[in-house]
Amino acid sequence: MPELAEVEFFRKRWRVGHGAKVQAVRLHIGKKVFRNCDTTLLAKKLPGATLLDSETAAKQMLFHFSGNNWLGIHLGMSGEMRVEPPDYVSTKHDHLILAQKSRQLVFNDPRMFGGILFHHGEKQPTWWTKIAPAILSPAFTVEVVATFLRRRARAPIKAVLLMQERFPGIGNWMADEILWRAAIHPKRPAGSLTSAEIKTLHRECRKVCRLALNTIAGQGRYLPPDLNAHIPQTWLFWHRWADGGRCPRTKKTLEREVIGGRTSCWSPARQKLTVGGVNPTKAKRVQRPRST
DNA sequence: CCAATTGTTATTTA
C-alpha cells in the first residue's frame, strides 16, 4: 500500500509518541521483517529511551531515540502503523510494538515485505543517509531526469519511474498518476521521450509528490482521519482499479496491462504510444556514447 | 483452485 505520502501519513501517526519514553518493546523475533535487524540490540537499547523525533525519506521512516538510537521502518506492500491504547492486546501481524505510558505504537505487516532496521551510534545510519535526494529537493532537476532516462533508454518509462535510486518514494499508483497527468504512455521507452516531454514529466513528478503529501498526509499538524479521506475524484487514483473505470478528464475507458512487472493503468485517449506515426517500442537499438 | 495486491531483490535472459 504505502508510497511517499502514505509513508508520511503513517509516520505522523506516531508523532503523538514524540517526547515520551518507551517503557517496553514487544517484537516477533525471527519474523522476516527483522531479517536485517539486530533484534537483541534493539531489545536492549530501546526500553527506557525517549522517542525524540522522526522523519520520512522516500518510502522509509527514521525514528530517533535518546541514547543515540535509531529505528528504521519500511512498510513494504502491506505494512502500516497505528496508535493503540495502553491496554491493547496485540494481534498476529503486530511485529513491533513500542509501549509508552499513554499508548502503544504498533507496526503491523501481514505480508512482511517491509522491514525494521536498528542502529546505535551518534550519527544517522548509512542506510538512511544513502537514500536518493527527494523529488521535491533542489537536486531533482530536469537534467538529472534526462540523464537517467538516457541511461535507461530501452526500458518502458513506467518501469523507470519505479526506480527508487532516481525517483525515491514513487510507487505504482503515483507512477500511473504522473504519466496520466503528463499525457505519456507508460510503455514509451524512456529514451524516446522528447525534451519537452521530459520537462513535463519532471514537473508532474514534483506536482504529484506535493499534492499527494498535502492531500494524504495533511499539512502542518493536521492529519487526515484516513489515507484517502481527501483524495479528489479528479485524480486517476480512484478510477484505475474500478471496474469499467473511466478517465476523469476524457471520460473514455481506461486501459490496463502489466508493464515493468506491475499492473499499469492509463487513458488511451490522452496517452499515445505512437510518436509521429511510429511505434517507439519497435524502434531499433541506436548506438550511443557511454555516459560518464 | 486461480488470480490479484500502492514493494524490493535475486536470478535469469537478452
Added chain:
DNA sequence: ATAAATAACAATTG
C-alpha cells in the same frame, strides 16, 4: 558486461 525481464518472497481476499 550491462540492462531488462522475470520469479520469488508471504498473506490474504475475491
